[in-house]
Amino acid sequence: MTEPxxxxxxxxxxRGDRKGxxxxxxxxxxxxxxxxxxxxxxxxxxxxxxxRALAGLEAPAxxxxxxxxxxxxxxxxxxxxxxAGTVEHNLRVALLSAGLxxxxxxxxxxxxxxxxxxxxLAARNAATLSGGETRRLTLARAFALRPAVLLLDEPxxxxxxxxxxxxxxxxxxAILETGVAVAVVTHDLRRALLLAxxxxxxxxxxxxQCGAREAxxxxxxxxxxxxxxxxxxxxxxxxxxxxxxxxxxxxxDASHRIPVSRAPAAGTPVWIGIRPEHLKVDVGRGExxxxxxxxxxxxxxxxxxxxxxxxxxxxxxxxxxxxxxxxARTLAPGDSLTLSVRPEEVHLIERR
Amino acid sequence: xxELTWPLVGEITARTLRMAFFSLALSLSIGLPIxxxxxxxxxxxxxxxxxxxxxxxxxxxxxxxxAVALLLWRNGPLGGLGLMYSMEAMVFxxxxxxxxxxxxxxxxxxxxLDSDWDLQARTLGIPAxxxxxxxxxxxxxxxxxxxxxxxxxxxxxxxxxxxxxxxLAGETRVLTTSIVMFTEMGEFERSIALACVLLGLMLMxxxxxxxxxQAGRR
Numbered sequence: 352m353t354e355p356x357x358x359x360x361x362x363x364x365x366r367g368d369r370k371g372x373x374x375x376x377x378x379x380x381x382x383x384x385x386x387x388x389x390x391x392x393x394x395x396x397x398x399x400x401x402x403r404a405l406a407g408l409e410a411p412a413x414x415x416x417x418x419x420x421x422x423x424x425x426x427x428x429x430x431x432x433x434x435a436g437t438v439e440h441n442l443r444v445a446l447l448s449a450g451l452x453x454x455x456x457x458x459x460x461x462x463x464x465x466x467x468x469x470x471x472l473a474a475r476n477a478a479t480l481s482g483g484e485t486r487r488l489t490l491a492r493a494f495a496l497r498p499a500v501l502l503l504d505e506p507x508x509x510x511x512x513x514x515x516x517x518x519x520x521x522x523x524x525a526i527l528e529t530g531v532a533v534a535v536v537t538h539d540l541r542r543a544l545l546l547a548x549x550x551x552x553x554x555x556x557x558x559x560q561c562g563a564r565e566a567x568x569x570x571x572x573x574x575x576x577x578x579x580x581x582x583x584x585x586x587x588x589x590x591x592x593x594x595x596x597x598x599x600x601x602x603x604d605a606s607h608r609i610p611v612s613r614a615p616a617a618g619t620p621v622w623i624g625i626r627p628e629h630l631k632v633d634v635g636r637g638e639x640x641x642x643x644x645x646x647x648x649x650x651x652x653x654x655x656x657x658x659x660x661x662x663x664x665x666x667x668x669x670x671x672x673x674x675x676x677x678x679a680r681t682l683a684p685g686d687s688l689t690l691s692v693r694p695e696e697v698h699l700i701e702r703r
Numbered sequence: 704x705x706e707l708t709w710p711l712v713g714e715i716t717a718r719t720l721r722m723a724f725f726s727l728a729l730s731l732s733i734g735l736p737i738x739x740x741x742x743x744x745x746x747x748x749x750x751x752x753x754x755x756x757x758x759x760x761x762x763x764x765x766x767x768x769x770a771v772a773l774l775l776w777r778n779g780p781l782g783g784l785g786l787m788y789s790m791e792a793m794v795f796x797x798x799x800x801x802x803x804x805x806x807x808x809x810x811x812x813x814x815x816l817d818s819d820w821d822l823q824a825r826t827l828g829i830p831a832x833x834x835x836x837x838x839x840x841x842x843x844x845x846x847x848x849x850x851x852x853x854x855x856x857x858x859x860x861x862x863x864x865x866x867x868x869x870x871l872a873g874e875t876r877v878l879t880t881s882i883v884m885f886t887e888m889g890e891f892e893r894s895i896a897l898a899c900v901l902l903g904l905m906l907m908x909x910x911x912x913x914x915x916x917q918a919g920r921r
Contacts, residue, residue, distance in 0.1 A: 403822075408825070423828050425826050425828070432819060432820055434824075434837055434840070435843070436840065445827045445828070445829060448828070448829045448833040449829075492827065493827070496827065502826075
């Protein structure tokens with residue numbers, strides 16, 4: 352395993368004001384070259400504080416930030432900040448002040464503006480750009496410095512869905528081409544998933560989980576993380592009995608049971624978590640094990656995905672379909688559907 | 704009876720410009736850093752300081768003149784310097800009047816910047832001297848507003864200048880004080896002539912400053 356480009360070790364940052372005290376406590380967190388770490392958490396969980404600490408803008412009360420990369424650590428703020436002058440000037444001033452020659456500064460300015468699709472705006476006054484163009488300018492300016500580490504605070508704020516998607520594609524490509532280590536902070540799971548290779552979750556100042564994207568999405572360590580990473584089907588149960596027929600069944604009550612890949616000891620209180628995309632409706636037997644019928648209560652579609660709210664004999668469950676295709680076109684509230692899950696896609700969280 | 708000749712008009716105008724130049728230069732070199740620091744920092748008592756600056760922006764020049772006169776008077780705290788009725792005394796009073804204007808307008812211009820402006824510049828690795836230059840560029844409209852306001856109050860001020868300068872011929876007689884003097888003597892033609900010079904001066908300077916301020920706006 353390669354060493355992280357930037358790493359927080361036993362980091363404690365304290366912030367206090369009249370309203371109260373806040374402590375950020377991160378024992379170990381690393382950013383790796385060419386990889387995007389998405390930091391998720393509710394408002395006030397300490398996401399921005401962590402980012403500022405990694406940028407060296409917050410003095411830690413304990414622990415340290417270890418920099419191994421040769422190259423600048425730069426940050427792009429949530430509210431995009433541009434300097435008075437042209438688009439080119441914004442990049443050039445950062446490059447020239449770093450001691451680069453005029454030719455080199457010019458070359459990198461061009462390259463970076465092209466990378467973010469705003470080369471045609473080079474001579475424009477930066478103050479006259481649209482929201483999306485301003486975001487692109489702040490990113491182009493950061494990339495022009497050829498940073499080893501890039502810290503992004505809510506990079507998709509105020510952009511519409513199409514703008515988020517196109518910017519995430521350009522950003523993703525720029526990260527791959529430059530091999531920069533990236534941390535991106537956001538409170539919006541969908542925006543995080545546009546970029547994330549790894550996910551870290553903060554809860555009231557503490558790092559509660561950090562790992563590969565799929566691991567965190569599918570195996571959250573607690574109920575809060577489960578909610579933050581979008582595991583919206585959560586049912587409180589107790590391992591009462593596990594029965595055979597080749598599958599391990601977890602009984603929730605007399606009429607509900609769910610197949611699991613392995614069950615803890617009988618009597619253990621658990622949360623049963625199923626990601627919406629893992630709950631299947633009306634599919635062939637090969638794609639999951641049926642768990643009973645669900646009655647469709649609501650169907651909400653944004654044109655891309657349709658979210659179904661189903662009543663599984665007293666429990667509310669959600670799943671997603673692709674909008675305007677197959678089942679999603681014909682379904683109506685009141686329809687009864689067969690629900691299926693795969694045992695390995697049912698996640699159990701111990702209830703304390 | 705003072706004869707108003709062209710050389711005399713020239714001499715009075717030159718003295719006026721000299722006084723304005725030194726007063727403005729001092730006000731800006733003291734007021735800009737204070738305004739920038741006050742606008743970008745948080746400390747206990749900042750509000751009180753800002754309150755004093757705001758009050759100072761509206762301070763009556765005559766009161767400032769009295770205060771400076773009391774300071775510079777033979778038996779006053781600074782009496783030993785022997786500055787009363789001198790060019791230095793006039794510049795002193797003008798700076799006291801113009802400084803709050805410079806600080807107040809700079810403060811407002813700097814305060815309008817994003818609170819993360821410095822941090823963004825720092826995380827781009829931009830060194831302090833470049834950051835200061837970028838900051839001045841950022842607030843250049845406010846900066847020129849401060850210059851115009853300060854220059855206006857310096858050129859038009861008469862109360863304080865008269866009190867601490869004394870309108871001494873060949874020493875502290877400037878355009879405004881001579882206009883007051885000729886009017887009191889009933890010499891309206893001379894007053895009007897000098898008033899035209901003062902007005903012309905003011906118009907010329909504000910035309911130049913406006914041109915600078917509006918240049919590069921697209």
